Amino acid sequence: MPFRPFLLCAAVMAGSLIAIGGFTAAAFAQDSSATPAAQPAAPAAAPAPAATAPAAEEEKPYKIAADGTVDWAVYNGFRRYNGICYVCHGPDGEGSSFAPALIDSLKTLSFDQFLDTVVNGKETVNTANDKKMPSLGADPNVMCYINDIYAYLKARSDGAVGRGRPAKFEKKSADYAAAENACMGTPG
Ligand code: HEC
Numbered sequence: 001m002p003f004r005p006f007l008l009c010a011a012v013m014a015g016s017l018i019a020i021g022g023f024t025a026a027a028f029a030q031d032s033s034a035t036p037a038a039q040p041a042a043p044a045a046a047p048a049p050a051a052t053a054p055a056a057e058e059e060k061p062y063k064i065a066a067d068g069t070v071d072w073a074v075y076n077g078f079r080r081y082n083g084i085c086y087v088c089h090g091p092d093g094e095g096s097s098f099a100p101a102l103i104d105s106l107k108t109l110s111f112d113q114f115l116d117t118v119v120n121g122k123e124t125v126n127t128a129n130d131k132k133m134p135s136l137g138a139d140p141n142v143m144c145y146i147n148d149i150y151a152y153l154k155a156r157s158d159g160a161v162g163r164g165r166p167a168k169f170e171k172k173s174a175d176y177a178a179a180e181n182a183c184m185g186t187p188g
Contacts, residue, residue, distance in 0.1 A: 061111070062151040064160050068168055072176060074161060075169035077152025080145040088133075092163040093156045098131065106150075106157035114150055118142065144183035 063071040082091060088099035095101025106114065121135030136142040142149070155161045172180075181187065 060154070060158070060160075061147070062155040062160065064155065068166075070155070070161060070166040070169045071151075072170050072172050073148040073151040074155050075152075075166050076145060076172070077148035077150070078161075078166060080141070080149050081152055084136075084142060085149065093153050094163070099133065102153050103157040106153050111150060114153075115146065118146060118149075140184055144180065 062074045064074070081089075081093065085102070086092075088096065089102050090096035090099070093101060093103040095104070109117075117133060119135065119137035122133040124131055152161070
């Protein structure tokens with residue numbers, strides 16, 4: 001089962017996408033050649049069984065060269081994760097007393113499950129626990145970079161990158177920059 005970036009999840013995530021509202025997070029998928037006009041959910045192109053595929057069967061969403069150079073997604077995901085999610089989930093995805101270690105969560109969560117939790121939030125309330133994952137689906141600083149955050153956490157979860165800032169990383173591509181600007185609504 002190939003890794004399907006956010007764009008291709010449009011069909012299965014249709015319910016959640018409504019929550020995203022005005023900005024076009026889905027446009028900022030790894031296939032940056034896609035235009036917003038081309039992105040509406042295409043049920044025929046994204047068969048439902050993919051939603052239940054185990055995480056282990058996904059193609060790796062990151063590339064790490066033999067010399068340790070990480071791709072831009074992993075590097076940017078590191079920055080975004082450690083700017084937003086770490087407050088609750090701990091530095092480097094290692095968890096805290098408040099929120100689970102996402103490097104463990106991603107051993108079993110699929111990309112779709114990961115995305116669903118980030119978009120819609122999650123709350124477990126019982127006598128021993130009152131913890132809340134906020135719904136971040138309306139935050140472009142999260143949603144425009146969610147593929148990268150996932151790539152970083154998956155690489156951490158797989159043990160492919162260590163703790164801290166990756167020392168060597170690929171530059172941001174022009175295609176990526178254009179898609180980023182489109183998603184964030186900033187002029188290119
Ligand atoms: C305000 C604190 C907070 C922030 C910020 C936060 N989370 Fe969470 N998150 C939580 C809590 C608490 C849980 C556990 C919720 C539960 O189990 O009911 C959680 C659960 C999750 C889960 C599900 C884990 C599992 O094992 O099922 C994912 C995935 C997740 N968060 C991703 C993220 C990402 C990605 C970010 C940053 C974009 C983020 N979270 C930011 C508090 C937070």
